[in-house]
Amino acid sequence: MIIGVPKEIKDKENRVSTTPHGAREYVRHGHQVIVQAGAGEGSGFSDDQYRAAGASILGSAEDVWAQADMVVKVKEPIPPEYPLLRPGLILFTYLHLAANEELTRVLSDKEVTAIAYETVQLPDGTLPLLAPMSEVAGRLSVQVGAYYLMKPNGGRGVLLGGVTGVPSANVVVLGGGTVGTNAAQMALGLGANVILFDINAERLRYLDHVLHGRFHTLMSNQQSIADAVADADLVIGGVLIPGARAPKLVTREMVASMRPGSVVVDVSIDQGGCIETARPTTHSDPIYVEYGVVHYCVTNMPGAVPRTSTFALSNATLPYGLKLADLGFVEAVRRDPALARGVNVFRGKITHPSVAEAFGLRYTPLDEIL
Numbered sequence: 001m002i003i004g005v006p007k008e009i010k011d012k013e014n015r016v017s018t019t020p021h022g023a024r025e026y027v028r029h030g031h032q033v034i035v036q037a038g039a040g041e042g043s044g045f046s047d048d049q050y051r052a053a054g055a056s057i058l059g060s061a062e063d064v065w066a067q068a069d070m071v072v073k074v075k076e077p078i079p080p081e082y083p084l085l086r087p088g089l090i091l092f093t094y095l096h097l098a099a100n101e102e103l104t105r106v107l108s109d110k111e112v113t114a115i116a117y118e119t120v121q122l123p124d125g126t127l128p129l130l131a132p133m134s135e136v137a138g139r140l141s142v143q144v145g146a147y148y149l150m151k152p153n154g155g156r157g158v159l160l161g162g163v164t165g166v167p168s169a170n171v172v173v174l175g176g177g178t179v180g181t182n183a184a185q186m187a188l189g190l191g192a193n194v195i196l197f198d199i200n201a202e203r204l205r206y207l208d209h210v211l212h213g214r215f216h217t218l219m220s221n222q223q224s225i226a227d228a229v230a231d232a233d234l235v236i237g238g239v240l241i242p243g244a245r246a247p248k249l250v251t252r253e254m255v256a257s258m259r260p261g262s263v264v265v266d267v268s269i270d271q272g273g274c275i276e277t278a279r280p281t282t283h284s285d286p287i288y289v290e291y292g293v294v295h296y297c298v299t300n301m302p303g304a305v306p307r308t309s310t311f312a313l314s315n316a317t318l319p320y321g322l323k324l325a326d327l328g329f330v331e332a333v334r335r336d337p338a339l340a341r342g343v344n345v346f347r348g349k350i351t352h353p354s355v356a357e358a359f360g361l362r363y364t365p366l367d368e369i370l
Helices: 020-028 047-052 061-067 079-084 101-109 131-148 178-189 201-210 222-230 252-256 267-271 306-327 329-335 353-359
Strands: 002-005 032-036 056-058 070-072 090-093 113-116 170-174 193-198 215-219 234-237 263-266 287-290 293-296 343-346
Touching: 002 020, 002 061, 020 032, 020 047, 020 306, 032 047, 032 061, 047 056, 056 061, 061 079, 070 306, 090 306, 101 343, 101 353, 131 178, 131 234, 131 263, 131 267, 131 293, 131 306, 170 178, 170 222, 178 193, 178 234, 178 267, 193 201, 193 222, 201 215, 215 222, 222 252, 234 267, 263 267, 306 329
Parallel strands: 002 032, 002 070, 032 056, 070 090, 090 113, 170 193, 170 234, 193 215, 234 263, 263 293
Antiparallel strands: 113 343, 287 293
């Protein structure tokens, strides 16, 4: 199989889908790897390193997309890449289709075989290809929250950990999954007061056992969230329903109740966001202010730390990419139910129920098409 690695073109997206080590593994398995010139530079990988791993370097994205049997990316295609999509192409990347009807229809119309990292799901419900970037985003959410809480950056002028004789800041974390857990760990490490919400009592019980200090858990309900948000200096949204749009847990009225200069960081913005006032932003223009509250809603947060993120992502995705390349798409998804759950579009059909439901489209189980 020919594996294509194009350069990411989303705003300030410096990650690359495959490291030189990953390229070497594909080649070792008998496959051809083609990499767009400069694709790895943002993560610190030179074209020469890819050549040394056995990959070929091509001069343009068009060449990579045209020649590849499977394109392995980091982020979903954006409109300039739509013309490069074609029937039968395997696209393996983050897609977040439930928040993007246009791309969903383009992938369907072009009959792309679209496999989303974020919906590959193991029998125990874990999401092995989303987890590493959720770790990064959860930790980053506290860093950027602390940055924008500083007065020169538009915030209230609050130090998360406070100092002797001065209270620590109040941090509210929505969701006890990978994002929320990592956000809570970072905020606690800086000395903040943390309240974490989730709907799963067992998860909250677990987090109560492993996280300590100024940490409290609460069952998620509208009134409790409203009370906590009104007193928060920083609100971090980390809610996820695999493959589906995120529920709006924080209403406009709740945001309006926050003190001027408070900050919200909506990590779930890729799936539509869990804060009603959230709208997608970019690394070039990361924030806006609404109701006096600073909003940071960058859709590719881990792209800010591409070296760390690329290693973490490639480590997780490579075994699945090799399985697709070694066995071919049909046999790979037949043998691996977790990978099959990652298939969102196949032969023009929507094969993930949450994506179909998001836009009122017809859902076709993958088994009916294979």
